[in-house]
Amino acid sequence: MKILVCMSVVPDTTTKITFTDNNTQFNSQGVQFIINPYDELSLTKALELTEKNGGTVTVATVGLADADAVIRKALAIGANDAIRINAEPKDGQFVAEQIAEHIKANGYDMVLTGRESIDYNGGQMCSLLGALLSWPSVNVCTQIDVQDGKAIFERDIDGGRQNISSSLPVVASAQKDLCEPRIPNMKGIMAARTKPLLVIEAVSVENSSTYSLFESPQAKQAVRLIDASQAGQLIDILRNEAKIIA
Numbered sequence: 412m413k414i415l416v417c418m419s420v421v422p423d424t425t426t427k428i429t430f431t432d433n434n435t436q437f438n439s440q441g442v443q444f445i446i447n448p449y450d451e452l453s454l455t456k457a458l459e460l461t462e463k464n465g466g467t468v469t470v471a472t473v474g475l476a477d478a479d480a481v482i483r484k485a486l487a488i489g490a491n492d493a494i495r496i497n498a499e500p501k502d503g504q505f506v507a508e509q510i511a512e513h514i515k516a517n518g519y520d521m522v523l524t525g526r527e528s529i530d531y532n533g534g535q536m537c538s539l540l541g542a543l544l545s546w547p548s549v550n551v552c553t554q555i556d557v558q559d560g561k562a563i564f565e566r567d568i569d570g571g572r573q574n575i576s577s578s579l580p581v582v583a584s585a586q587k588d589l590c591e592p593r594i595p596n597m598k599g600i601m602a603a604r605t606k607p608l609l610v611i612e613a614v615s616v617e618n619s620s621t622y623s624l625f626e627s628p629q630a631k632q633a634v635r636l637i638d639a640s641q642a643g644q645l646i647d648i649l650r651n652e653a654k655i656i657a
Contacts, residue, residue: 412466412557414457415519415593416538418485419447419511419528420478421499427494430625444481449525451488451586451592457523457557458489459590464557466520467491473500473509475634479608479617486603487595493606501620504532508616522582526551537584547577551586570582 422428423443431438446454457468470485472478482493496509506545514522522544527534534550553572554565562577567586571575595603637645649656 412464412521414461414518415510415522416450416454416457416467416468416470416485416490417506417512417522417540418450418454418470418472419525419526419530420472420474420481420628421447421530421561424529428627430627433599434516434625435622439477441459444478446481446485447525447530447633448592449527449529449587451525451583451654452587452589453455453523453525454485454488454490455491455590455593456585457521458593460555460557461497462523469494469519471496471513471615472541473506475476476529482608484604486606486608488593489599493608495608495610497610498615501618501643503535503539504564505553505616507536508541511540511543512614514540520579521557522546522580523555524582526584531541534584537582541582543577544580544581544582546582547585548582549575549577550584553586553588555583555585555589574617 421444422609426442429438430436438448441550452469454470460466465586467488470482470490471484473496475497478495481491482495485492488587494513494640496513498505498509500506503534511544522540537548537550540546550562552564553567554563556563562579562581562583563574564570564577564583565574615639637648
């Protein structure tokens with residue numbers, strides 16, 4: 412079984428985020444980057460599936476050379492090899508089209524993504540890849556298995572969970588309950604140094620979007636205490652200042 416795991420390299424959640432060039436560019440100086448946590452779940456599940464059914468796990472990332480150290484961590488966790496498509500990941504559509512071209516040229520039985528990346532929270536990759544490849548796609552999976560040549564999924568839906576099956580090849584995205592992410596051990600770290608990390612050039616793709624401005628969320632305001640006898644004042648604030656009641 413041949414599985415491709417799509418991996419985003421994202422800022423650590425403890426990193427202070429700032430912007431440059433009049434708030435039009437993300438400032439990467441001093442930022443600690445990590446594997447997107449949902450993609451770590453995808454990687455772990457891919458390893459579990461190949462350990463059960465046989466096969467290989469390849470990690471694919473769209474990014475520049477500074478992503479290589481994070482990619483090596485994915486190899487240390489257990490991926491057999493890695494692909495870095497040498498381009499700045501401009502948006503979800505751009506990334507999906509780059510990875511889709513690689514998939515078409517190489518062939519995989521299953522492609523796993525995270526539910527979303529924790530930086531832009533787009534949640535697009537699974538569906539975009541399914542559309543570009545004309546494959547079935549299954550989002551927010553809490554269980555994934557392969558039996559008798561079919562993929563079996565449990566996924567979150569409004570008000571519950573749904574059990575479905577799909578033919579292969581298929582694209583699926585990981586939800587937080589899918590599995591427990593693996594931590595690299597010393598053997599894996601040493602092995603990662605010699606595992607293949609192939610760098611390929613990006614294909615020409617027309618930009619579908621641009622970022623015009625970044626804004627930090629407003630700082631939390633101090634708590635305002637209203638005396639219990641001043642209910643009218645509270646209603647006035649909620650209606651005319653907070654504008655959360657009509």
